[in-house]
Amino acid sequence: MNAVLLIVIPLLAAFISIVSKKIAPYLLLVVGLFNIVLLFFLENGLVFIGGFDVAMNSDLLGISLLLDTYARMALWLINGLILVIFCLNFKSYKAFSSILLLAMAGLNGLLLTNDLFNFFVFLEISGIAAYLITSANKKPVSTFRYLVIGAIGSSLFLFGVVVLYAMYGTLNMIVMIQAIQASGNYAEVILPFTLMFIGLGVEAKLLPFNAWVKGVLGHSNTLTGPMIAGVYAAAMSFVLGRFITNLFVFEGSLLIVVTVLLALGILAGDVMAFSSTKTREILLFSSIAQASIVALLFVNGVIIWAVYLIIANALSKTVMFLVINKATKDVGSDESEALRGLFVNNKLVGLTFTLVTLSVMGLPLLAGFVIKLNFLTQLAGIGQIVLIAIILVASVIEGIYFVRLIVKLWYPGESEISVKYNYSFKAVFIVIALALLVFGTYSTPLTKLDNTIDTVMEVVNNG
Amino acid sequence: MIQYASIILFVIGIYGLFVSKNVIKMIVSLNIMEIGLNIFIISIGFVGGGAIAPIISSTQDLGLIFVDPLPQALVLTAIVIGVGTTALALAFAKTIYKTYNTFELDEMEESA
């Protein structure tokens, strides 16, 4: 068993799927399950690809993948979520199965690869898959904007990679980290790191590179909303975390610039969500704020709680976008006034939505609270009082607009609206809400893992 | 020094993307940007002093000086990816024209 199968089996399935369109949806189901099961049997470590005599020859000439607990958690989340989201949209978006297979291959590659140029290739595959997924919104202009901004982002990323190659003569991430540590001159790498950070920031929805988000998520449906705000946001946060923790060296004034940008991202996201009346916009601005919080945690070295925050966010955003986008589709408007009283006839959906939202806000008894408490404690431990204050202020704003939204959705308006959720939707909502509830009350399993889940530095130090 | 010309090309492309409001012009700018980047990548591998392309006729040629083959391999990949993005962008442009009968982003009603 080899970790490369996680990438090439979806690719193979995608190639086969265009020969026979009918089997494509079932291929996606099989491959998704296969990947999730395969992850149980794979061992941690480096996997080499290509070359002519890998066993004898030095393996640095080719490409390598790195699987560790960090990547494994990310892969389970990504593959599982894609599978669930596709199952829920099985009838309406069958045509997207080939594209989702390629998105799966691309995102798995992003999370596994240990080669900077190979990372760029997977960035493009998953990016193009994302443009095509958002074309389901039927808003070609916002998709085109997304494409243009994404292309600029990945070009800047490639620029940074090439400059690094010119300086250190390698593309292997681990060898690169060793070389940068050996040279010890961090002023030299400011330019490539800035370019790469901007490139990743575009996809990870960080301010000020997120101009595409509003157009794409503001018109999203039950496929694009969860895919972009759940799956893609989680994957991009994971890879950004990988880069921030291991490769990027933020020091001195660069650290201040990055911190200020991310803090501004948190506040701006929450303030914009506060002032918006459209439900989908509230959700998307809130996810911009969350993405910035995650990045800020990684910058401060709080890895494990950032990982839990990413997972909790991905699950919560999936539920929220599914609820709202289904309702928007049936009602025909996403103004929060128009959706007033949505939960009157859907008490169960309302209950799960409320639980999930309260978890995002970080109320006790829910997973969000445990996560927030722990990362705030760790931030306090390293003396980042200002950041804690900013996150708390943002939480208050977030609390106000989410409570306002929930109240509106629960209290009936003048006209009664009827939105029907399938049993499959309800089952997913209940499972995710229960999971958040369970981990919120019984958090011992969460504390078993610590910051060592990311083993890149270990490999670097052991040569 | 001469490789900075490619950076200027790259930046011209980005300027075009910032300023232009026409879908086709934006795609052209995107291509200019990518070409600038590709030239930069190739320039990274140039070795002065009469180095030749890394293609040999027999193993006896290996004493010669070659330019760096890796950036050439990278640029091949980058070019193909650029082609893919451009094709997709043009397809979106065609859809946009079909829907709104114009290529000017300002004249469309769909808000950003």
Place this chain on the structure above:
Amino acid sequence: MRKLFGLLITIALGVMIILALDKTSAFPKFGEVNLQERISNQYLTEENVEMVGSANIVTAIVVGYRGFDTLGEVTVLFISALGVAFIFGGTKQQRLDLKFKPNFMLRVGSNVLLGIILVTSIYIILHGHLTPGGGFPGGAIIASAVLLLYLADDKFRSNVKGFKLIEGIAGSIFVVVGLLGLVFATAFLENFLPVGTVGQLLSAGIIPIIYVLIGLKVGSEIAGVVDNFLTEEESA
């Protein structure tokens, strides 16, 4: 206002990049690259070249050492072609009206040219490990032959289903060849065939096989894109 702002930002970006590169001592000046310090130096050692058996070192890197990148690259083209067909949608397509009417000479002439173009592309694909060229340029040339047919005849439709078939099968075989590397050697896409002598047509192990597959795949993908752009949904 917007133009001035954009101009300022882009000038700032350009100046920043150039100044930063100029100041950094680790960034080599143009032409003053020391290959000894780079990983690529190892691609050029005699024992490695003999082990690879490819006269074109760039091909050895593209298909051999970094074959996984190439698989990704083919996938990017694949998903673009898929996407273009997906966006235009519709199963019943007809040709767009051309502004000019092709005449008899054009049609016959293009058929003569077609053979020459196809032979050239086959030559380029097969000699990818010996000369500059290979699957990508060769495939693009195949697609240009298809484009010629489209331009020379306003009724012409190629067999799009056949292209899809070639595309899918060639891609699948590429992955299967990679998986065979995993079975017969130790790593995905690792060479498992004898490499022969440097400079011979039959050398370099799996490289020519993969390049033929890439050529077929790229050719059919770009031809498919050409077809998509030159057709429209039937307005019946």
